[in-house]
Amino acid sequence: NAGVTQTPKFxxxxxxxxxTLQCTQDMNHNYMYWYRQDPGMGLKLIYYSVGxxxxxxxxxxxxxxxxxxxxxxxxxxxxxxxPSQTSVYFCASSYDSNTEAFFGQGTRLTVV
Amino acid sequence: AQSVTQLDSQVPVFxxxxxxxxxxxxxxVSVYLFWYVQYxxxxxxxxxxxxxxxxxxxxxxGFEAEFNKSQxxxxxxxxxxxxxDTAEYFCAVSDLSNTGKLIFGQGTTxxxxx
Numbered sequence: 001n002a003g004v005t006q007t008p009k010f011x012x013x014x015x016x017x018x019x020t021l022q023c024t025q026d027m028n029h030n031y032m033y034w035y036r037q038d039p040g041m042g043l044k045l046i047y048y049s050v051g052x053x054x055x056x057x058x059x060x061x062x063x064x065x066x067x068x069x070x071x072x073x074x075x076x077x078x079x080x081x082x083p084s085q086t087s088v089y090f091c092a093s094s095y096d097s098n099t100e101a102f103f104g105q106g107t108r109l110t111v112v
Numbered sequence: 113a114q115s116v117t118q119l120d121s122q123v124p125v126f127x128x129x130x131x132x133x134x135x136x137x138x139x140x141v142s143v144y145l146f147w148y149v150q151y152x153x154x155x156x157x158x159x160x161x162x163x164x165x166x167x168x169x170x171x172x173x174g175f176e177a178e179f180n181k182s183q184x185x186x187x188x189x190x191x192x193x194x195x196x197d198t199a200e201y202f203c204a205v206s207d208l209s210n211t212g213k214l215i216f217g218q219g220t221t222x223x224x225x226x
Contacts, residue, residue, distance in 0.1 A: 004155070031211075033213070033214075040218055040219070042202060042217050043202070043214070043216040044216075045213055045214070045215075048211060048213055050210075050211060058213065090155055092156075094212050096212065097206070097209070098144055100158045100161070103148075103157070104155050105154060106153075106154075
């Protein structure tokens with residue numbers, strides 16, 4: 001069982017560069033989420049999707065974009081990387097709104 | 113809007129001792145409540161959840177939590193901890209908006225000492 005798979009696991013970016021964090025799930029879940037985790041801050045929701053073709057902003061969406069063209073994939077795009085985007089990023093998915101969310105292993109991003 | 117406060121950032125405890133990790137929440141609407149655990153360099157894993165019904169909820173690895181609506185709390189307990197319980201624990205709430213969005217607390221690091 002692969003579950004939720006995130007790539008890459010680690011990445012160093014220079015200020016102003018762009019990149020896409022990949023997330024794919026093989027559980028046929030409708031709901032998908034992107035969170036960022038900063039020390040002592042818990043996790044904050046960046047974007048979420050309740051189904052293919054539907055996305056919406058979370059608590060901290062500035063500087064990010066997402067798309068959901070398929071049920072399986074939910075990539076997160078950083079267009080102009082800034083040091084404030086240094087964080088650990090987690091993708092998660094769930095079958096519906098009150099069932100368990102399954103998390104990926106995370107992507108540790110450093111912007112220098 | 114909802115918010116979650118975990119009252120302790122770190123909880124050191126000796127092996128086989130009981131432990132309680134405290135969580136308070138604020139919300140103007142009904143919520144679902146969750147506890148997740150994060151082992152080093154891993155993603156989060158669900159320990160237990162409260163949706164409705166009995167206020168005492170049992171989860172995996174011997175953990176349980178009690179929902180107290182009047183005190184807006186959802187404290188996590190385990191009667192006897194093991195070294196392997198060393199991890200970070202997150203309390204989270206979700207409103208009933210059918211989006212599944214989670215609001216997390218700041219996390220509590222449980223350090224189990226031999």
